[in-house]
Amino acid sequence: MRARALSVLLGLAALTAASTQAAAERLVASLSTHRVMITSNFTGEELVLFGGVEQDNASGQRRGGYDIVVTVAGPRQSTVTFRKERMLAIWVNSDSRVFEDVPSYLAVLSNRPLSAIASTETLRRLQLGLDNTPLPQGASVNIAEAGSDDPFRQAFIKIKTEHGLYREVSNGVTFLAPELFRATIPLPAEVLVGTYEVDVRLFSDGMQLARTPAPFEVYKSGFEQVVTAAARDHGVLYGLATAAMALATGWFASIVFRRD
């Protein structure tokens, strides 16, 4: 245990030493809000993330300038992807894959295309971008994780993208000044309730210099929250109340429209 801690410490020290001679940038980031409230008029929302790069005396002006990659990952969810095949003249779901504990929402925002920010290898190592995000498949498939050309994986990402839940935006980050940037995080109405991890990474000359988290939370409030909690925690009572509401509406209508 102690040996591992020591090696981690040494590794960190080595890293810091390697980067300090070039620079010691610090990254700060803040969201316009940390709590997104779902109320009865919720139709999606846009969050704004502001951030700045703090340089200290040691760091000179970087030749390549700064690059920012913001990755937003929503609450994890297991999802089945079905594939239809023709069987006796009708199309039926024949094959399926379960994507286990994958982000329900995933946005990768950057100031220019990821391929221009870092090498393919670096992006793969840091798991940056939709193509490099691990989407583990379980159950029926024996390969723990299929490659990025797996048709199920591609179909999954395509459908998620069509719903606005997965996106890679190469102009999602704007530099307001050389050290000041802004990113817009679009949340469609379909977002799940839960904690959203925001990972902000600073790059320069294809190297990652710093990263900082800025999580936020999506939650239901007011009427929406009361209904959801009642349905979940008191199912029978909720059902009885709903059925009573139906009977009352029907009764009321028969009185209002009574003609005989």
Add this chain to the structure above:
Amino acid sequence: MEIYLPIADLPVNILVILAMGLAVGFISGMFGIGGGFLMTPLLIFVGISPAVAVASVTTHIAASSMSGSLSYWRRRAIDVALVCMLLAGGIIGTAFGVWLFTFLRAVGQLDITIGVSYVLLLSIVGSLMIAESVRAIVRVRHGKPVDLRRPGSHMWIHGLPFKLRFKRSRIYVSAIPVWGIGFLIGFIGAVMGIGGGFLLVPLLIYVLRVPTATVIGTSMVLTLITMASATVMHAATNHLVDALLALILMVGGVTGAQFGARAGQKMRGERLRLLLGLLVLAVGLRFALDLALRPDNLYSLRPLDTGI
């Protein structure tokens, strides 16, 4: 005007849902059916998940059949004894249907079973209704009287034992087909998520020879009881009933049903049955197309454990 549905977890246009309720309510009032087989596909079409759609539609049908039942009750057009006998079979049918539903979901064949049963059921029932009503219309054209009851012509069903007399309907039939019909409706309702009114009404008319005067009222009360209990069951087991969605649907539905009922009373019975037959057949064919045509996207996603 968008409103966020708490259980369906998405915003919908309140006017669109209200209009859908009105339209389906009109049809259900006109033909004396619940309209679940129309409403559920419509809700799925606007993006609500099938499970939430099925569960919330049961609530909507409960409301519309409540208002219908009350007006038929005042007209004394409900055969309570018949309802009780149908319910006895219906409860067993529902339990058996819920068991099959769970089993099919476990082996991953639920969607295809529902799809194929919709196609088979709707096209067969639709075609039979069209054929029958066209024959009736032709008969009227030739100046012969329409006699649905045909008291002399007995089918084998009427030779079965355990005969019971249903006074309000003025029929004398064996309890076995009554239980059988109740069982079938309960079973189909649980598996396919429909009230089964479009199936029950013709079965009561053609098999049990229930007169038109009591058939719709009786069918409505049966639908009311099964759908109200289905609401409670869905809410207790799956937590999928969206009360807000159901409320918007039922406000539109009960309003539409009133106008539908008035429109229906102005039409001749066989014309009405022809229209309903065409409608049922059209929905069946629509489902058949879905199954037969190559889908735009071969892939589809479904979240596991759609809790809340």
